[in-house]
Amino acid sequence: MDRKSRFIAQLVHVESEEEASAHQAAVRAKHYDARHNVPAWILVDGRERASDDGEPQRTSGLPTLEVLRGAGLKNVCCVTTRYFGGTLLGPGGLVRAYTAAAQAVVENARAEGLLVEMTSVVPVEVRVAYPQYEQVLHVAQNAGAHVAGTDFTDSVLMHLVFRAGEEAAFTAAMTELMAGRENVEVGNARFAEF
Structure with missing residues (x-):
C-alpha cells in the first residue's frame, strides 16, 4: 500500500x-x-x-x-x-x-519454495552388461550425471541427464573405458529442472 x-x-x-x-x-x-x-x-x-x-x-x-x-x-x-x-x-x-x-x-x-532452477540438459542413455554397471555408474556420477532411471533386463539401460556440455566428458570416458564397444546414445538438449 x-x-x-x-x-x-x-x-x-x-x-x-x-x-x-x-x-x-x-x-x-x-x-x-x-x-x-x-x-x-x-x-x-x-x-x-x-x-x-x-x-x-x-x-x-x-x-x-x-x-x-x-x-x-x-x-x-x-x-x-x-x-x-x-x-x-x-x-x-x-x-x-x-x-x-x-x-x-x-x-x-x-x-515458499515455488521457484525451481531450470537449465539446458542433455539426456544420455547407456546400455551395459551387469558386470560393468557399478563402474559405469561411478564414471557417470563423477561426470556430473543425474540418474533419471535404470532398466534392468538382459542388460542394464541407464537413463542419465547432464547439464548441457557436461555429457562430452562422460562419452569420452565411456569410449576409453569400453574400448570402442560402448553403447551410448546422446539425445537433444532441452530446458528442464536439474
Whole structure:
C-alpha cells in the first residue's frame, strides 16, 4: 500500500505468449474494478514484454520486467493490479511501488519454495552388461550425471541427464573405458529442472 493505493502482484509460470495473455486476462477479469493491471513476462527463448496499462510510460511495466530479469526468472508472468487510492504518486513513486510489489511476490515465491532452477540438459542413455554397471555408474556420477532411471533386463539401460556440455566428458570416458564397444546414445538438449 502506498498513499492509499493498493498494489497486488501475482506471479505465475507460463511457457508461451498465449499462456501469459491468458493469465493477464484472468487477472483483469478478477480485478475488473481496478484502475490498472500491469503485465510483464519473460520466456526462456528470450521473448519478453511489459505494458504500463495506462500508467505513465516506463513507470510500471518496465520496472516489473526489470525485477523479473534481476531475479534471473524465465517462463514467468507477473501482473500487478493497482487500486487507485486517490493520491497521485508521481513517476518516482509509481516506479518504487511497482518495483516493491514485484520484488515482494518474487521473494514470497522463493520463500515458499515455488521457484525451481531450470537449465539446458542433455539426456544420455547407456546400455551395459551387469558386470560393468557399478563402474559405469561411478564414471557417470563423477561426470556430473543425474540418474533419471535404470532398466534392468538382459542388460542394464541407464537413463542419465547432464547439464548441457557436461555429457562430452562422460562419452569420452565411456569410449576409453569400453574400448570402442560402448553403447551410448546422446539425445537433444532441452530446458528442464536439474
